[in-house]
Amino acid sequence: MIDTHSHIFSEEFDEDRQRVVKEAVDVGVRNVILANVDSSTIDRLETMQEQYPDFCFSAMGLHPTSVNNDYTTELETIKNRLTAKKYIAIGEIGLDLYWETSFIDEQKEVFKTQLQWALELNLPVIIHVRKAFAEVFEVLRYFGNHTPRGVFHCFSGGIQEAAYVTKLGFYLGIGGVLTYKNTNLPEIIKSVGISRLLLETDAPYLAPVPYRGKRNEPKFMVEVLKKMAQVFDHTEERVDEITTLSAKELFGIG
Ligand SMILES: [Zn+2]
Incomplete structure (x- = not known):
């Protein structure tokens, strides 16, 4: 398995990061993709990347909830890191109108700028909506037929949005929410087909059942794999194989 979206560089894991990595590897997680938030998280992310060079891959970007008055400085910092180090994706980027709506114009501009970088650098994007x-x-419509490739992480839309997202060529990132009771994610993932799905945790957030409410960890992704296998009536091995291959292809990782 590849955890395509994780924040295990954050301070929630300072006490036991090494154990978390080891236990993830023990249950079959071969890689984790670290998604950046803003300038305040870069040092932690890069430190973890250096400590676990074979286990971690990293995405650099400015998260929509971190867009405010100093977004130009933030963007400049992010751009500098993108050119200074090896990043496999731009993320996480996108729009968030749940927490904050006052910077909607700035959020759109920041999102658009980072999509443009993705095209220039030929990198996939990790989109938060x-x-x-x-x-x-x-x-996205601004880019016409030339949208970057990427994933809508922790997909939270409906059937129609899922159809549109996959028509544009994007994957859906699926995590703990798939195991929750009141979700229509099972029918949504069935409607797009298993070849458009990636596994993820968004750790420390959104732990799957039976760990719901606790700190999420990459090793809990096994529960998401199990549920996905049930939904498609495939073996877990097959679901692992297909989703891992999709992650490797999208992010260009061996
Ligand atoms: Zn995230």
């Missing part, structure tokens, strides 16, 4: 599908599609 919360209560903003229409607005995200509006920004």
